[in-house]
Amino acid sequence: MTTSGVAPGYAQANLIAVPRDWAYDVLLFAQRNPKPCPILDVTDEGETTSHLAPGKDIRSHIPRYRVWEHGELTEEPEDVTEYWRDDLVSFLIGCSFSFETLLVQAGVPLRHIDQRKNVAMYVTNRECRPAERMHGPLVVSMRWIPESDVDTAVKTTAMMPAVHGAPVHIGAPEELGIKDITAPDEGEYAEPEPGDVPVFWACGVTPQMALRKSKPPFAITHAPGQMFVTDVPDATYLVS
Amino acid sequence: MTTSGVAPGYAQANLIAVPRDWAYDVLLFAQRNPKPCPILDVTDEGETTSHLAPGKDIRSHIPRYRVWEHGELTEEPEDVTEYWRDDLVSFLIGCSFSFETLLVQAGVPLRHIDQRKNVAMYVTNRECRPAERMHGPLVVSMRWIPESDVDTAVKTTAMMPAVHGAPVHIGAPEELGIKDITAPDEGEYAEPEPGDVPVFWACGVTPQMALRKSKPPFAITHAPGQMFVTDVPDATYLVS
Numbered sequence: 001m002t003t004s005g006v007a008p009g010y011a012q013a014n015l016i017a018v019p020r021d022w023a024y025d026v027l028l029f030a031q032r033n034p035k036p037c038p039i040l041d042v043t044d045e046g047e048t049t050s051h052l053a054p055g056k057d058i059r060s061h062i063p064r065y066r067v068w069e070h071g072e073l074t075e076e077p078e079d080v081t082e083y084w085r086d087d088l089v090s091f092l093i094g095c096s097f098s099f100e101t102l103l104v105q106a107g108v109p110l111r112h113i114d115q116r117k118n119v120a121m122y123v124t125n126r127e128c129r130p131a132e133r134m135h136g137p138l139v140v141s142m143r144w145i146p147e148s149d150v151d152t153a154v155k156t157t158a159m160m161p162a163v164h165g166a167p168v169h170i171g172a173p174e175e176l177g178i179k180d181i182t183a184p185d186e187g188e189y190a191e192p193e194p195g196d197v198p199v200f201w202a203c204g205v206t207p208q209m210a211l212r213k214s215k216p217p218f219a220i221t222h223a224p225g226q227m228f229v230t231d232v233p234d235a236t237y238l239v240s
Numbered sequence: 241m242t243t244s245g246v247a248p249g250y251a252q253a254n255l256i257a258v259p260r261d262w263a264y265d266v267l268l269f270a271q272r273n274p275k276p277c278p279i280l281d282v283t284d285e286g287e288t289t290s291h292l293a294p295g296k297d298i299r300s301h302i303p304r305y306r307v308w309e310h311g312e313l314t315e316e317p318e319d320v321t322e323y324w325r326d327d328l329v330s331f332l333i334g335c336s337f338s339f340e341t342l343l344v345q346a347g348v349p350l351r352h353i354d355q356r357k358n359v360a361m362y363v364t365n366r367e368c369r370p371a372e373r374m375h376g377p378l379v380v381s382m383r384w385i386p387e388s389d390v391d392t393a394v395k396t397t398a399m400m401p402a403v404h405g406a407p408v409h410i411g412a413p414e415e416l417g418i419k420d421i422t423a424p425d426e427g428e429y430a431e432p433e434p435g436d437v438p439v440f441w442a443c444g445v446t447p448q449m450a451l452r453k454s455k456p457p458f459a460i461t462h463a464p465g466q467m468f469v470t471d472v473p474d475a476t477y478l479v480s
Binding site (some may be wrong): 024031032042161237 | 401
């Protein structure tokens, strides 16, 4: 299950909600790592809505959530209203699904969509720049791209820096420390077609992995691939 | 006195240093108001250097500073080493001087540079989106641009979103609440040439004006127009 392909043309967002005491750490981590963590909105403490999707409740608008305690994943509920705390600050972070529509429009095939799978995500050997108590590795999403389309894919996604922008790596997965491309850390593996090259983009699951390492007492996130669907057209984030 | 034209081709930055207790407020204010407050770097608490200018001391590298107490400007020293506190977090924010080189290269004349003046800055009637305790009006810098060059000036500066990007307003100063264009709130008034139009860009003095309204107990900033000169080429911030 994934929101990839849901509400095409509208931006989707990663969620990370942490207690106000950890909000500076997360915001600074995002500022220092803008490729994986391009912030689209930050709510005020305790707020349960965002101007990105007026009228939608952040606690129930996402199909599946993750609840974290001291860096451990404790629950994966479909609604977090009963887990919510009044001191939570929500960060909504750009998602690469926003450029998928543009890629398809540019004629670039996307194997995971054709195979009705969630995109594959991998934890890499690259450390993010730490911020206060927040630290952790870069997470990437991978798409198989026909070699002849790689240039188009790079140029197309470079035009959307607020949703991760251009790839961080093309080809050789081992250079990112990925040992088995068929076994992603999150999401699902899609089969390539002959001549496909693996192309890696910075992923908004990065701050979620930093929770494992940094161990804030409490946090709520989306489940990878199951995003906060906004009312904001993808085109808003297009730099012309 | 201004650093405009100093170290041409290298980015300059606005400084706002606040106690760690106010750092989240300032960082969130910047995130919510990216046109006036595009962040280039945030230091760790107590740090006195930035990777933007390795080896330079933030406390003495700027020609003139401002010291603020409870929203009041108390001193304008040339060195703030004796005022420094170990709990200060420094925010370095993009400056429109970075696109001046590009404008001149594009053939757009800049009157304040020709007249050896600091750029004119005005407090506007537009409120920034508030963040926690930080709130205040948008501040703009103004440049007279020949009417035939306005289009070039817009397109050129739009390519540098990290240093304020495209203008926020063109023409009629009264629409920004500016009553007397010859009396800027900061900087100096430069005389136009016949056919010049006033063009307004979001200005990194904006968070400094927010200090007046928001009254943190202590803060240090640069004096308007006297910037932190970095070792980073302006071209780094160019989106192609």
